[in-house]
Amino acid sequence: xxxxxxxxxxxxxxxxxxxxSFQVGEGELFGFLGPNGAGKTTTINMLCTLxxxxxxxxxxxxxxxxxxxxxxxxxxxxxxxxxSLDERLTALENLKFHAMLYHLPKKKTEERREMLLEMVxxxxxxxxxxxTFSGGMKRRLEIVRGLLHSPKVLFLxxxxxxxxxxxxxxxxxxxxxLRSKEGLTLFLTTHYMEEAEQCDRIAIIDEGKIVAxxxxxxxxxxxxxxxxxxxxxxxIGREIREENASQKDQLRDLHKKWIGRMR
Amino acid sequence: xxFQSLYTVWLRDLVRFRRDRTQILGGFSxxxxxxxxxxxxxGPVFHSGAGVPYMHFIFPGxxxxxxxxxSFLSAISIIWDRExxxxxEILVAPISRSAIAFGKAASGSTIAVxxxxxxxxxxxxxxxxxTFEKILLLIPSMFLIAFTCTSxxxxxxxxxxxxxxxGTIANFVIMPMFFLSGxxxxxxxxxxxxxxxxxxxxxxxxxxxxxxILSGAHRFPIAFDLLFNLLFSALMLSLAVALFKRSPA
Ligand SMILES: Nc1ncnc2c1ncn2[C@@H]1O[C@H](COP(=O)(O)OP(=O)(O)O)[C@@H](O)[C@H]1O
Ligand SMILES: [Mg+2]
Numbered sequence: 001x002x003x004x005x006x007x008x009x010x011x012x013x014x015x016x017x018x019x020x021s022f023q024v025g026e027g028e029l030f031g032f033l034g035p036n037g038a039g040k041t042t043t044i045n046m047l048c049t050l051x052x053x054x055x056x057x058x059x060x061x062x063x064x065x066x067x068x069x070x071x072x073x074x075x076x077x078x079x080x081x082x083x084s085l086d087e088r089l090t091a092l093e094n095l096k097f098h099a100m101l102y103h104l105p106k107k108k109t110e111e112r113r114e115m116l117l118e119m120v121x122x123x124x125x126x127x128x129x130x131x132t133f134s135g136g137m138k139r140r141l142e143i144v145r146g147l148l149h150s151p152k153v154l155f156l157x158x159x160x161x162x163x164x165x166x167x168x169x170x171x172x173x174x175x176x177x178l179r180s181k182e183g184l185t186l187f188l189t190t191h192y193m194e195e196a197e198q199c200d201r202i203a204i205i206d207e208g209k210i211v212a213x214x215x216x217x218x219x220x221x222x223x224x225x226x227x228x229x230x231x232x233x234x235x236i237g238r239e240i241r242e243e244n245a246s247q248k249d250q251l252r253d254l255h256k257k258w259i260g261r262m263r
Numbered sequence: 264x265x266f267q268s269l270y271t272v273w274l275r276d277l278v279r280f281r282r283d284r285t286q287i288l289g290g291f292s293x294x295x296x297x298x299x300x301x302x303x304x305x306g307p308v309f310h311s312g313a314g315v316p317y318m319h320f321i322f323p324g325x326x327x328x329x330x331x332x333x334s335f336l337s338a339i340s341i342i343w344d345r346e347x348x349x350x351x352e353i354l355v356a357p358i359s360r361s362a363i364a365f366g367k368a369a370s371g372s373t374i375a376v377x378x379x380x381x382x383x384x385x386x387x388x389x390x391x392x393x394t395f396e397k398i399l400l401l402i403p404s405m406f407l408i409a410f411t412c413t414s415x416x417x418x419x420x421x422x423x424x425x426x427x428x429x430g431t432i433a434n435f436v437i438m439p440m441f442f443l444s445g446x447x448x449x450x451x452x453x454x455x456x457x458x459x460x461x462x463x464x465x466x467x468x469x470x471x472x473x474x475x476i477l478s479g480a481h482r483f484p485i486a487f488d489l490l491f492n493l494l495f496s497a498l499m500l501s502l503a504v505a506l507f508k509r510s511p512a
Binding site: 103 | 356
């Protein structure tokens with residue numbers, strides 16, 4: 001479903017992604033793990049056609065991300081790391097515009113929309129402006145939106161970051177339900193070990209390079225570890241925690257909050 | 264297919280505009296201030312030569328001002344969309360980059376025409392004569408002017424990050440364009456370097472059209488006014504599409 005060959009991305013002198021290759025099979029739940037600034041989001045942005053690779057090649061659902069971006073866009077859904085809803089529109093309006101952008105047939109889409117809203121428990125809030133939603137509700141709405149057009153591949157960039165454990169569990173149960181129902185391929189990045197544990201395979205990325213790629217069990221076996229936490233410490237030399245957020249990430253978050261308030 | 268994409272981008276902006284009270288309020292108060300204070304205050308000291316009252320002279324200029332403000336304000340919403348992440352939702356959708364740029368230009372122009380019509384509605388109050396035919400001509404003319412300004416705004420917005428935003432554009436683009444458009448004072452006796460600037464200013468040709476429609480007076484051939492605005496917006500929009508293609512996310 002996803003084929004990546006020698007993918008590279010430079011931002012000026014900064015080498016964000018350095019020659020990575022991997023494949024993700026149909027229906028697989030693939031985890032992409034690494035500390036902040038490792039290059040996870042940059043990789044996702046290249047796979048979903050928002051960034052042009054410096055070199056290398058990537059196919060998503062059989063289409064080249066550079067040569068045939070429109071076909072790729074049609075086959076994927078994405079939950080971005082940062083919020084991407086229109087807060088001044090209602091939940092329903094956000095979904096309707098999404099349906100229009102993807103040229104979805106009205107009747108069938110309405111059924112699917114209601115099914116998905118029901119699943120994430122947002123049915124009775126559909127008429128409210130998104131700016132009145134909590135972080136968890138926004139995330140759930142983004143999941144509905146990302147799935148509305150029945151994508152073949154769903155990218156989730158730290159979908160549960162900053163959410164309370166209960167919401168996190170809920171989100172995982174939706175994702176699993178859809179995976180078994182629709183044979184969706186899932187590409188996920190995360191900081192959380194217990195989430196990584198549930199993936200079919202995980203790639204561990206550090207400083208733009210893949211340092212390990214295997215099933216969680218095989219990785220633990222290979223390194224003689226009991227836990228994935230321990231695998232990380234052995235491979236990268238430090239623990240992966242949210243608190244490690246790079247200064248740049250923290251600055252960016254601060255900047256976002258500022259702007260949010262000025263508005 | 265592509266028309267629906269364009270329409271979607273357009274519709275979203277219009278829904279947002281309908282909810283944006285401050286922008287609607289600005290559309291009313293801005294022309295009121297200029298017409299009332301400048302039109303009334305400058306009236307006694309102004310001699311345009313042709314003997315037109317100052318209020319009649321600045322009326323097309325005030326329409327142009329509302330057009331340019333609304334156009335740039337709409338175009339600038341791209342910066343907000345980037346800041347708040349929604350631009351990514353549009354950019355990963357399977358629609359062409361030109362549909363995005365055209366949709367934005369169309370929504371900005373539509374909103375601007377609505378704001379231009381607000382000024383037109385003041386005409387009876389300030390004794391500027393209007394006929395039905397004039398209004399019919401004003402609408403496409405206002406759309407063309409707004410389209411020119413919006414496409415220019417889109418190009419600027421796609422190169423700007425966060426919000427040095429609207430204040431910067433207002434000071435360095437909108438105000439100079441407005442002052443050098445011939446909308447506030449005649450451009451006859453000005454020094455040559457200013458004259459060059461006014462001749463490069465698309466709003467000059469916009470004001471000229473509006474004045475021609477409203478009173479029959481004009482400085483340039485009307486065909487030239489139209490052509491300048493058309494070519495200018497075509498150039499800006501192609502630039503905008505090119506910039507969108509170079510992934511601004
Ligand atoms: N648009 C950009 N311009 C310059 N540097 C960037 C840009 N996007 C990301 N980076 C840098 O690339 C590196 C990888 O970032 P990212 O892919 O966001 O990491 P992750 O998602 O794994 O936390 C970081 O050092 C980040 O600062
Ligand atoms: Mg990231």
